[in-house]
Amino acid sequence: MHNKPFLIHRRALLGAAGACTLLAFSGAAMAQAAWPTHSVRIVVPFAPGGTTDILARAIAPELSKAFGQQFIVDNRAGAGGNVGAEIVARSAPDGYTLLMGTVGTHGINRALYPKLPYDPIKDFAPITLVAAVPNVMEMNADKARQMGINSVQDFIAYAKTHPGKLSMASSGSGTSIHLAGELFKSMTGSYMTHIPYRGSGPAVMDLVAGNTEVMFDNLPSSLAQIKGGKLKALAVTSAQRSPALPDVPTVEEAGGPSLKGYEASSWFGLLAPAGTPPDIVHRIQQEVAKSLGTPAIKEKLVAQGALPSGNTPAEFARLIDSEHKKWAAVVKTSGATVD
Numbered sequence: 001m002h003n004k005p006f007l008i009h010r011r012a013l014l015g016a017a018g019a020c021t022l023l024a025f026s027g028a029a030m031a032q033a034a035w036p037t038h039s040v041r042i043v044v045p046f047a048p049g050g051t052t053d054i055l056a057r058a059i060a061p062e063l064s065k066a067f068g069q070q071f072i073v074d075n076r077a078g079a080g081g082n083v084g085a086e087i088v089a090r091s092a093p094d095g096y097t098l099l100m101g102t103v104g105t106h107g108i109n110r111a112l113y114p115k116l117p118y119d120p121i122k123d124f125a126p127i128t129l130v131a132a133v134p135n136v137m138e139m140n141a142d143k144a145r146q147m148g149i150n151s152v153q154d155f156i157a158y159a160k161t162h163p164g165k166l167s168m169a170s171s172g173s174g175t176s177i178h179l180a181g182e183l184f185k186s187m188t189g190s191y192m193t194h195i196p197y198r199g200s201g202p203a204v205m206d207l208v209a210g211n212t213e214v215m216f217d218n219l220p221s222s223l224a225q226i227k228g229g230k231l232k233a234l235a236v237t238s239a240q241r242s243p244a245l246p247d248v249p250t251v252e253e254a255g256g257p258s259l260k261g262y263e264a265s266s267w268f269g270l271l272a273p274a275g276t277p278p279d280i281v282h283r284i285q286q287e288v289a290k291s292l293g294t295p296a297i298k299e300k301l302v303a304q305g306a307l308p309s310g311n312t313p314a315e316f317a318r319l320i321d322s323e324h325k326k327w328a329a330v331v332k333t334s335g336a337t338v339d
Contacts, residue, residue, distance in 0.1 A: 035095050035280055039070040042098045042270070045084025045105055047077045049201020050171055051218035051306070055130050055268050056100040058301065062291035063284070077198040080174035080338070081105040082117055089118035093275035098284070099124070101271045104175040107323030111331040112174040112338055120324070125278075126316040127270040128285040129309040130292070131301055134238035134265050135180045135216045137251060141232045143213050152235050152254035155214070159190035168192035169212040171200040173338045179327065180216035180237050180264035182336040184251065188258050207231065218266050219244060219305030237264040244305035264330075267323075269309075269316055281313055 042060055046052045056073045063071040076084035085105040091097035099105070106120040118124075139149060149155050159166055170178035173196045185192060195212055197203035200221045207215050208230045215222070216237060223244060225231040235251040236242050251262045270288060272281060289310030291297050301308050311319075330336075 035277075035283075036067055036069040038096070039072055040067075040096050040098065041072050041074050042100055043084045043088050044073055044075045044100050045077065045081035045102070046075065046171055046175075047197075047199025047201050048075050049204070049221060050199045051133060051220045051266070052100050052102055052268055053199070053201065054220050054304070055301075055306065058297060059130060059270075059288055059291055062294075062297065063287055066287040066291070067283075075199075077172075080109060080113075080172040080178075080196075082109060082113065085109075085120075086117040088271070088273055089123035091273050093125070093273040093277075095272065095276055095280040095284075097273065098127070099271045100130070100268060102176065102268050103266050103323060103327070104172070104179075106269075106271070106320050107267075108176065108179055108327040108331065109174050110324060111328035112179075112336060120320065123274050124271040125274050125276045125281055126313050126320060127272055127281050128288050128313065129267060129269040129311050129316045129319060130288065131306040131308050132265060132267040133218050133220055133306045134236040134242050135177060136219045136222055136226070136236050136242075136245070136248070136305075137180075137184070137214070137216050137234045138207070138222055138226060138231045139214050139234060140207055140210050140212070141230055143210060144232045147213075149232075149234075152249075152251060152259070153256060155234060156188050156190055156255070156258075159188075159192065163191050164193065166192045166214060167195050167212045169203040169207050169215040170194060170196050171203055171217075172196050172198060174336075176264060176266040177203075177216050177218065179330055179334065179336055181214075182334040183262065183264055183330055184216070184259070186334040187262060188255070204231075216264070220301075223305055237262070239263045239265075242305050244303065267319070269319075285310070285313055 042056050044053050044056045060071040081104045088099035168181045226233045233248045235249050235254045237251050251259050292308040292310040
């Protein structure tokens, strides 16, 4: 008899606690289902004008239409993409801050930087690979004419006979653009002075202006200047020729025995901070894949030299893991360092 009030009180407390838990769970589920209730930021870890920026700005309007909220591109350049990547890694995992990651931020930098301010695996939730692109070995067209360089083999010969005369622009230390050049240098025994910029856009501008001689740029951000005659494409860095430049050989094709097996392509994909609800990740991936499959977006990207993807988070995670291993070997073999 004396225990009844206690039992009733205990049952009441347990019931109240269960109700609170259910309400909290329901509230979280409702908040997650309602996402997004305001604008979403896509951090681009490089300056405007480069391929990372081009791809982010291609999909942002499509996501804005799909979700009814603005997806805003926020350029945060610096340290080979590390500044922008760290911002996202430290952001709340609520779906409102995303990263347009690259082979640099998530495939190369961990092998290149002794103290990376984020963990490319543990600090992120992969969403989807947006596109893969070849790089293009290109020169300022006027300088190529002045130096008598019309091919990759001409370039190698000039570099070897004029040490210190060629400068190589890149979108930043440790990016695929930088590493493509370092791999070329190590395989051919040639030398170029590396000049890193805060993104592909400003690097290409300086190359067009004649302030540097060569660059291994992502194809989409240089294609217009190549077609306009300002830049001379010597070769693409992929294993196969690009449909966007079908008459331009691969580095392996054009370079002779010393460049057998050369390949240094780039990729770009969306990631969220680790802990972002899987439902949000899934919804973003589905809409990106849908937009990349539309003829308008697909044709636009292919015409720029990009190969659209839209794969699943699990597939993208496997790609990131394999790229770590590949680029760690490239960094070691090439002897590349952060300037």
